[in-house]
Amino acid sequence: MSDSRSNGFSGECHPEIFTVPPKDAKEQGPLSKEQVDFFFREGYLVIEDFFDIENDINPCLKAMDCIVENCASILYKAGKITNKHEDKGSHERLTYLAKEYPDAPVIAYKFGGFPIEFRNLWSNERLLDALEQLLGPDIQGHPNYLFRTKIPNNQANDPWHQDSAYLDMEACKVLQITGWIPFIDVNETNSCMKVVKRKKSEIERTLGADMEKDVVLCEMRKGSILLFNNMLPHTSTNNLSNEIRWSMDVRWQSSKEKLGFCNKKPGILMRDSQNPLHKINWSEFDTIKPSNVELFGLTDDENDFGSIITGPYMKNWNMTNKNRHVLEFFAKESRNF
Numbered sequence: 001m002s003d004s005r006s007n008g009f010s011g012e013c014h015p016e017i018f019t020v021p022p023k024d025a026k027e028q029g030p031l032s033k034e035q036v037d038f039f040f041r042e043g044y045l046v047i048e049d050f051f052d053i054e055n056d057i058n059p060c061l062k063a064m065d066c067i068v069e070n071c072a073s074i075l076y077k078a079g080k081i082t083n084k085h086e087d088k089g090s091h092e093r094l095t096y097l098a099k100e101y102p103d104a105p106v107i108a109y110k111f112g113g114f115p116i117e118f119r120n121l122w123s124n125e126r127l128l129d130a131l132e133q134l135l136g137p138d139i140q141g142h143p144n145y146l147f148r149t150k151i152p153n154n155q156a157n158d159p160w161h162q163d164s165a166y167l168d169m170e171a172c173k174v175l176q177i178t179g180w181i182p183f184i185d186v187n188e189t190n191s192c193m194k195v196v197k198r199k200k201s202e203i204e205r206t207l208g209a210d211m212e213k214d215v216v217l218c219e220m221r222k223g224s225i226l227l228f229n230n231m232l233p234h235t236s237t238n239n240l241s242n243e244i245r246w247s248m249d250v251r252w253q254s255s256k257e258k259l260g261f262c263n264k265k266p267g268i269l270m271r272d273s274q275n276p277l278h279k280i281n282w283s284e285f286d287t288i289k290p291s292n293v294e295l296f297g298l299t300d301d302e303n304d305f306g307s308i309i310t311g312p313y314m315k316n317w318n319m320t321n322k323n324r325h326v327l328e329f330f331a332k333e334s335r336n337f
């Protein structure tokens with residue numbers, strides 16, 4: 001490992017958390033032993049055709065349609081657009097809205113909430129059974145959850161990152177698993193995920209990962225899921241297709257461990273070893289500010305069309321680019337002093 005002490009460098013290393021299944025992990029479940037071994041060896045796992053398209057995925061697509069409809073109404077009412085593009089199909093309507101109002105995807109996200117259809121997928125029983133094989137019997141959903149509407153030819157792309165980079169340092173000592181679920185078939189052209197296999201933490205410079213050999217393109221069919229740990233570097237390809245790349249990413253971890261979320265929002269208990277009949281308390285989840293406010297600094301005020309994203313985790317980043325988000329972050333920081 002390099003001895004450079006960049007921002008966010010903890011100087012600690014806990015490989016066993018990410019490479020060895022917890023002692024209480026269930027042996028039997030939807031995942032084969034090979035899949036469990038693969039996850040702990042490589043840091044990720046693609047499970048093709050895991051979900052039922054009709055019952056699990058299509059309801060989420062309908063929910064997305066409602067979110068886009070709501071976004072169009074809000075923008076129209078505020079005079080930001082002149083055409084709601086009601087005649088356009090689901091896979092293109094948001095792109096048309098964004099032609100007139102480029103931040104339409106952020107607005108869709110900001111005012112979209114996290115509808116029950118997405119929550120049902122996040123807490124899908126078979127999926128939680130699989131997660132018990134990786135995390136043990138006590139599982140909470142992490143408050144960092146989102147749906148994404150990646151419109152064609154949008155250069156805004158998450159660069160290579162680890163999901164722990166959005167959280168406190170304490171999250172580096174906890175296995176958190178991201179589930180990335182596409183709502184359409186994804187490939188290199190329409191923005192599938194890319195991961196660096198094997199538990200690398202700072203890609204080429206620090207750990208000497210070979211970006212020719214170690215990068216895995218995760219092309220997946222609708223109905224599949226990619227699981228990866230919070231230390232695994234990942235990004236996605238640009239969307240060069242004509243359609244929106246819809247996806248959702250959610251996270252889980254042991255309910256006995258810290259979330260690393262600046263104590264801002266609790267997790268949501270999904271499995272409880274003391275109570276096998278545990279029912280998820282979504283009403284409690286609804287009473288707390290949504291994660292877009294806490295994590296991204298976006299307000300959910302109907303009159304606020306701000307789309308600049310900042311968060312406390314940015315303190316840990318070495319900024320290499322100056323854009324409106326970075327500039328706002330520095331402005332906020334200087335106001336705090």
Ligand SMILES: O=C(O)CCC(=O)C(=O)O
Binds near residue numbers: 148178247249
């Ligand atoms: O969907 C993307 O393009 C990036 C997703 C991602 O970074 C994540 O799910 O953690």
Ligand SMILES: [Fe+2]
Binds near residue numbers: 161162163234
């Ligand atoms: Fe990520």
